[in-house]
Amino acid sequence: MLYVGGRASWRSPELASLNRLPPTATLRRDPTRVRGLDGQWLFRLTPRPEDAARALARTTGWSEVEVPGLWTMQGFSTPRYTNVVMPFDDPPPDVPEENETGIYWRTFTVPRGWRSRPVVLEFGGSEGMLCVLVNGEPVGLAKDARTPAAFDISDLVDHRATNEVAAVVVRWSDASFVEDQDQWWHAGLPRSIRLVSPSVSDVDWRGAANGEFEVDANVEGEARLRDAAGRVVARTPVGGGGRVRNPQLWSAETPSLYTLEVEADGETVSCEVGFRSVEIRERQLLVNGKPVLIAGVNRHEHDDLRGRAVTRASMETDARTMKRFNVNAGRTSQYPDDPYWLELCDRYGLYVVDEANIESHAYYDDLCHDPAYRAQWVERVANMVERDKNHPSVIFWSLGNESGYGPNHDAAAGWVRARDPTRPLHYEGAIALDWTGGRTATDVVCPMYADVESIEHWAETKTDDPRPLILCEYSHAMGNSNGGLSDYWSAFRRHDALQGGYVWEWVDHGIRAEADGVEYWVYGGDFGERPHDGNFCADGMVWPDRTPHPALxxxxxxxxxxxxxxxxGGQFRIHNRQHFAALDRYRGEWTLEADGRRVAAGRLPPMRVAPGGSLVVTLDLPAGDGERFVTFRFFLRAATEWADAGHEVxxxxxxxxxxxxRVGGSAQRLDLGDGVLPGLVLDGPxxxxxxxxxxxxxxxxxxTRAAGPLEHWRELGLDRLELELVSSSRGELVHRARGVATHTHRYRRLSSGEILVENVVELARGVRDVPRVGVLLTLRPGLEHLEWYGPGPWEAYADRLASTVVGRFESTVGEQYVPYINPQEHGHHPGTRWLRLTDSRGRGLEVRGLPAIGFGASHFTAADxxxxxxxxxxxxxxxxxxxxDLAQRGLGTASCGPDTGRQYRLLEGRYEFSFALREL
Incomplete structure (x- = not known):
């Protein structure tokens, strides 16, 4: 089986698969028709595919491994991380001679009731080319790693004896060049394996928003449709259809599902289905006839201990967390996910761009024009469509990712349009060079990392192109990132033709490790591999353990x-942004605060507000002094599948x-002979x-990549700033960093007892951009308790500030650390009115901004x-x-995308800021 027609199958791109059964939909079956093969398998690793036959014949040298599992995560080898480049130098379709090949082996028996029935062996997926043998006889092979490979083994099994199955997985093959996604390279069997004895092997459902439906299958039989209460609402012979009056429509906000049952030849299979429509019209994506705004993320399959062998519990955590953070859509970047993920999207309500397992990034525009790879293009798309066709959550079929644009894409697009005209197509490569082109392969303009100005210009340009713009990747979430996200969303809400996008990406791809008893996450290069792309895989909105980043x-x-x-007049308009659900699923509360202290609170009346509608309420707010804010909060009235009652939405x-x-008073110049607040401030400002x-x-x-202004900052010596004292007089110091800046700081004691610190910083000409303008104070140990009044509770920056509220917050200095996988700047709080750092006795330091100051408190220096x-x-x-800090530069997304906007940068010029210090 490893050699077909005398050729090595792993170097034969024309050979997409062999003896693989046609792809089918995911169906629930009676347990008597299924026998799971997950669990312990025997395993051995050989250095080359040519060694597999000899290794399989040996009776010694085997280890036990868990399946699903990856040998790269089970101690037999290591994963490798690259983004674009292949992990080896050979050009397609060649691969290295040293080519790890894993051999999995186990026994099984066939249930007694299957003697006169078909027996199908199904692999949910494989990381690497898969070859299968049963009882020593070759069965077939498959190269699409992310969709099921099923083989008919009816004629090979012995119903009265114990059978043997062997799975040979070749790590590198011609297919590797089509699976060059931005992720870890693994190897093994990451998804479930089972035996199935089907009568009904496939079911095809079409359900429209008007209640009309059609059901087809591979056999004659009866189809029944049940509602959420289990009542039969329709029956039809297979191959027929019908209509349900006033169906409950499926959407991300109202994920109403029906259960479809098909009975034939003594077997009943079922799956969840929905009624809904998807169309593109007049530069808008319409679901059930209404335009929707995509609050999406790109989701790779990743587990920090299991790699891509993700568990159902992990998938459930992802789906629940997305819904709790108002994410309504996901792109299965960049391959079809485990089918259970789509079940969750159906149930919880997440729109899905289902993406074929095609990315030839290293040979971007080559393989899509190569006829030898055409069968792989079409088969991979067909495998996805046939498996996932019944899921209402799938609203786009994607032809892959970053694989150029050529005839192979058009061939795949033609197949999909003929097979399923009910869903639009998505493919960024078709419009990568021209947003007006590529209509054969994509029904949406779906660029990557376009800046706000470009998408707004597109939206304001008149055109006969009916396609909307939805960013397939934007706001690259690497480390302390997602600056400017609010600017994108302002554009989305200003222009109907801009319908949101998918943040790159959901989860950091760190792999858990330990050093000196301390757990941490590794990234590219930490296994000694070359080439690699470092921590470019740590670019998610949640850490590998699914703890949310502040940016989420x-x-x-x-x-x-x-x-x-x-x-x-104390009136407030409450607007329902939803497209399908009323606001009565939420309850509302309000609080009035003055200088961070609550002075009044209440509940909002019942909000019977239709989708897109509004309600005006009047609040009797008492007058008062101080800085005043009214804060509205909205909570779930009842529990859902993804959150408990009371969850804040x-x-x-x-x-x-x-x-x-009024603040201030008289002031006297301060003698700085002993420093500022000696015994408390050890150094600085x-x-x-x-x-x-x-x-x-x-x-x-x-x-392998360069981005942002870091090189300029290092050239200026900002990381090793040397300050020379230019002048000193009573209460005033002038320091200079040659060629960079001059800092004048004046100190006065106020009648209140505070020390007023006035700062003037002048950046020299040629200093285009600096990361911050501020001062550093080193304080004595023990000042661990932190309290502040200002934006919070999480860190914020000039271009990532929208989600904060002004209030009083308490924390510790230790808790201010944000553990990005690559340690970096964190914990900044701009616009702070005052802050206090105190010890266990309440003694310490108070800082008051005049009128506000940014701050960060840490047990690490910037050099650390x-x-x-x-x-x-x-x-x-x-x-x-x-x-x-007077200010910090914005964060932007320049690791892969636009840098922070000019309005968030600190350019050459004069900066003035003041604050007051008081010892407590």
Whole structure:
């Protein structure tokens, strides 16, 4: 089987599969028709495919492994991470001679009731080319790693004895060039394996929004449709159809499902289906006739201990977390996911771009024009469509990712359009060079990493092109990132033709490791492999353990289903942003705060607001002094599959007219002979222009890519800023960093006892851009308790600030650390009115911004964070390093996408800021 027609099958791109049964839909079956083969298998690894036959014949040298599982995660070899380049130098279709080949072996018996029935062996997927043998006889092979490979073994099994099955997995093959996705390269059997004895092997459902439906299958029989209560609402012979009056339509907001049962030849199979429509018209994507806004993410399959052998529990965590953070869509980047993921999307309500397992990134525009690969293109798309055709959550078929555009795509597109005209096509490569082109292969303009200005220009340009624009990848979430997300969402809400996008990506691809008893996550290069792309795989909105990054709160806020707008006379307009659901599923509360203290609160009346509608409420808000905000919060009334009752779905804070209190008083110049607050402030305030580089600042750990302004900052010496004292007089110091900046700082003691610190920083000509303008204070150990009044509770930056609310927050200095996989700048809080750092006795330091200041408190210096490559390399210092910033540069997404906007940059010029210090 490894050689077909005298040729090595792993170097034969024309051979997409052999003896593989036609792909079919995912169906639930009676347990008597299924025998699972997951569990313990015998395994051995050989260095080359040519050695497989001899290795299989040996009776010794076998190990036990768990299946599903990957030998790259089970101690037999290591994974490798590359983004674009192949992990070897051979051009397609050649692969290295040294080519790990895993052999899996186990025994099985066939249930007694199957003697006169077909026996099918089904592999859910394989990482590498799969060859199958039963009782020593070759069965077939498959190269599409991410869809089931089923083989008819009826004539090979012995119903009265124990049978043997062997699966030979070749790590590198001609198919590897078509599976060059941005992810770890693994090898093994990552999905479930089973025996099936089907009468009904395939079912095809078509359900329209008007209630009409059709059901087909591979056999004659009866089809029944049951509603959510289990009542039969329709019957039809297979091959027929019918109509359900007033069907409950499926959408991401209202994921109403029906159960389809098909009975034939003594077997009943079932699957969940839905009624809904998807169409493209007048530059809009319409679901059930209404335009929808895509709050999407790209989701790779990843587990930090199991690689791509993901568990159902992990998938459930992903789906629930997405829904809790107002994500309504996912792209299965960049291959069809485990079918259970689509079941969850159907049940919970997530729109899906289902993507074929095609990416030839390293040979971007070559293989899509190569006739030798055409069969693989078409088969991979067909495998996906036939498996997933009955899922209402799937609203787009994607022809793959980053594989150029050529005849192979058009061949695949033609097949899909003939097979399923009910869903539009998606393929970024078709419009990559021309947003007006590629209509054969994509029904949506779906660019990657376009900036806001470009998409707005497209939306404002008149055209006869009916396609909307939905970003298939944007807001690259690598490290401390997603700056400018609110700017994208403002554009989405301004222009009907801009219907959202899919953030890249959902989860950091770190693999769990341990050093000196401390767990951490590794990335490319940590296994000693070359080439690699460093930590470019750590680019998710959640950590590998699914803890949300702070940026996920930003997406949740921007996509929230409720918007509140202030009107005159204590009136507020509550708007339902949803397309299909009323607001009565939520309850609302409001609070009024002055200077961070609650002064009034109440509940909103029942919100019987239709989709797209509004309700005006009047609140009797008491007058008062201080800075005043009213904050609205909205919660689930009842539990759902993805959250408990009381889960907060939306929050919005609005400022009210405020009467400020006078501050200040007389001031005297301060003698700085003993420093500022000696015994409390050990060093500083010192000018600080450097921050530990974020991944967007310049990808410090990725050798093959360069981005951002980091090189310029290093050339300026900002990371090793040398300050010389230019002048000193009573209460005033002037320091200079040659060729970079001059810092004048004046100190005065106020009658309140505070020390007023006035700062003037002048950046020299040629200093195009700096990461921050501020000062650093080193404080004595013990000041662990932190309290502040300002935006919070999570870190925020100039271009990622929308999701914060102004209030009083408490934390510790240790808790301010945000453990990005590559240590970097974190924990910034702009716009802070005041902050306090105190010890266990309540003694310490208060800082008051005049009028506000940005701050970050840490047990690490910027140099510590800059030098570390992993979290375990950091050792907290006892001192507290307090950064007080006029501003920090925005975060942007320049690791893969636009840099932060000019309005969020710190350019050459003069900067002034003041704050007051008080010892507590």
């Amino acid at each position: 709160h930003e997406l949740k806020f921007l996509a929230q289903p409720v918007e509140v707008e202030a009107r005159a 939306a929050v919005q804070q609005l400022p009210l007219p405020s009467r400020g209190r 010192r000018l600080q222009l450097w921050r530990a580089p974020t991944d967007n600042d310049g990808l410090p750990l990725v050798e 964070l800059t030098a570390a490559r992993h979290t375990f390399e950091l050792a907290p210092r006892p001192e507290v390093f307090l950064s007080l």
